[in-house]
Amino acid sequence: MKEVLTNPTDGYYINNNVFGKNGDFITSPEISQLFAEMTGVWLVNEWQKIGSPKPFQILEFGPGRGTLIDDILRVFKKLKLPMDQINIKLVEVSPKLCEIQEKNLCGSSSAPVLASICYKQNTTRHGSQIGWYRQLKDVPKKFSIFLAHEFFDALPVHKFVKNEKGWREILVDFDREGDQFRFVVSRSSTPALKIYSKFLPASSPKEAEISPQSILIARDIARRIHEEGGIALITDYGHDGTKGDTFRGFRNHQLHDPLVDPGTADLTVDVDFSLIKKAVSEETDTSVLVYGPITQARFLSGLGIEQRLQRLLQNSSAEVSKDLISGYRMLTERDQMGERFKLLAFFPKVLQDHLTKFPPVSFT
Numbered sequence: 001m002k003e004v005l006t007n008p009t010d011g012y013y014i015n016n017n018v019f020g021k022n023g024d025f026i027t028s029p030e031i032s033q034l035f036a037e038m039t040g041v042w043l044v045n046e047w048q049k050i051g052s053p054k055p056f057q058i059l060e061f062g063p064g065r066g067t068l069i070d071d072i073l074r075v076f077k078k079l080k081l082p083m084d085q086i087n088i089k090l091v092e093v094s095p096k097l098c099e100i101q102e103k104n105l106c107g108s109s110s111a112p113v114l115a116s117i118c119y120k121q122n123t124t125r126h127g128s129q130i131g132w133y134r135q136l137k138d139v140p141k142k143f144s145i146f147l148a149h150e151f152f153d154a155l156p157v158h159k160f161v162k163n164e165k166g167w168r169e170i171l172v173d174f175d176r177e178g179d180q181f182r183f184v185v186s187r188s189s190t191p192a193l194k195i196y197s198k199f200l201p202a203s204s205p206k207e208a209e210i211s212p213q214s215i216l217i218a219r220d221i222a223r224r225i226h227e228e229g230g231i232a233l234i235t236d237y238g239h240d241g242t243k244g245d246t247f248r249g250f251r252n253h254q255l256h257d258p259l260v261d262p263g264t265a266d267l268t269v270d271v272d273f274s275l276i277k278k279a280v281s282e283e284t285d286t287s288v289l290v291y292g293p294i295t296q297a298r299f300l301s302g303l304g305i306e307q308r309l310q311r312l313l314q315n316s317s318a319e320v321s322k323d324l325i326s327g328y329r330m331l332t333e334r335d336q337m338g339e340r341f342k343l344l345a346f347f348p349k350v351l352q353d354h355l356t357k358f359p360p361v362s363f364t
Ligand SMILES: C[S@@+](CC[C@H](N)C(=O)[O-])C[C@H]1O[C@@H](n2cnc3c(N)ncnc32)[C@H](O)[C@@H]1O
Pocket: 005, 006, 013, 027, 028, 029, 030, 061, 062, 063, 064, 065, 091, 092, 093, 094, 097, 134, 148, 149, 150, 151, 154, 155
């Protein structure tokens, strides 16, 4: 999964613009401005509640086309936040998407400095400094707002199944002719099984997907929040440890066998939010307060998405109104993205008393 998605020369994300009607999938920020506006309002509210610390950085993982952060910055500017004291740090592996993000966010293109850990720098149209990094560990440690929207679902997993011999890892092999990949169940224990067995479910389900990179990144975010302060908001499709076999491909908005023509389709899993929670709660010396997961419908309605929609409809043409309403439905309806998408938030433990009195909006 890692090679197929992020191989430096042939990875699916590395060279492709994978979004929208001509791509393979579409995400909430691309569906409607309402999503980023509500997220922006939530962030400003939570940031103000803890005393509006400045300067601060927004660190977004896998920003896609940059639409979420661009719309959030528009909200921040409208609410008169000090844009010159906000630093944007984007963690992105794809040079192609980095180019698109820079064009959308800055309206200009800067020369990449490939030898540097901050491989591109510019200023956004909203007046904030912006820098691009390949991995979290390269980003300076500071008070940060962490955003991960449809990022964790792209991180590679190990798959396991429980049979009569106990837990076994599912591996990828060739068929006899050697021209087709296939899944096989390992006959004996594997290193990954030994390392990650403590994360496997005690009784059910009988299959599991464990993402080591998700565990490491979630712990790193928690550690940074503990040491420097900050807030994290993770949004993705996922479950609470109840599903074990969700690995799949998407091509042209259709399900696609992940073992056929690797590199031509997006590969993804439903995020196991219980695994992320377990990973950060085990770090006893750096533990953070974890809220959620809550559904996207609940998050957006707690922030007043209906009222915002009505407001926008007052000044919109018939065509724009139609798009706004269909976007709103897609984001919030139960059988669309309203229930399948969930949000998880981290706050520093020192805020426990404060957040008991003033809990994060929508999360209680
Ligand atoms: C499914 S897209 C989501 C894009 C965007 N957040 C959105 O919701 O529209 C995943 C994004 O994560 C990036 N990505 C995938 N694996 C990554 C990794 N290991 N490190 C950094 N970025 C990664 C991709 O290039 C892409 O920008």
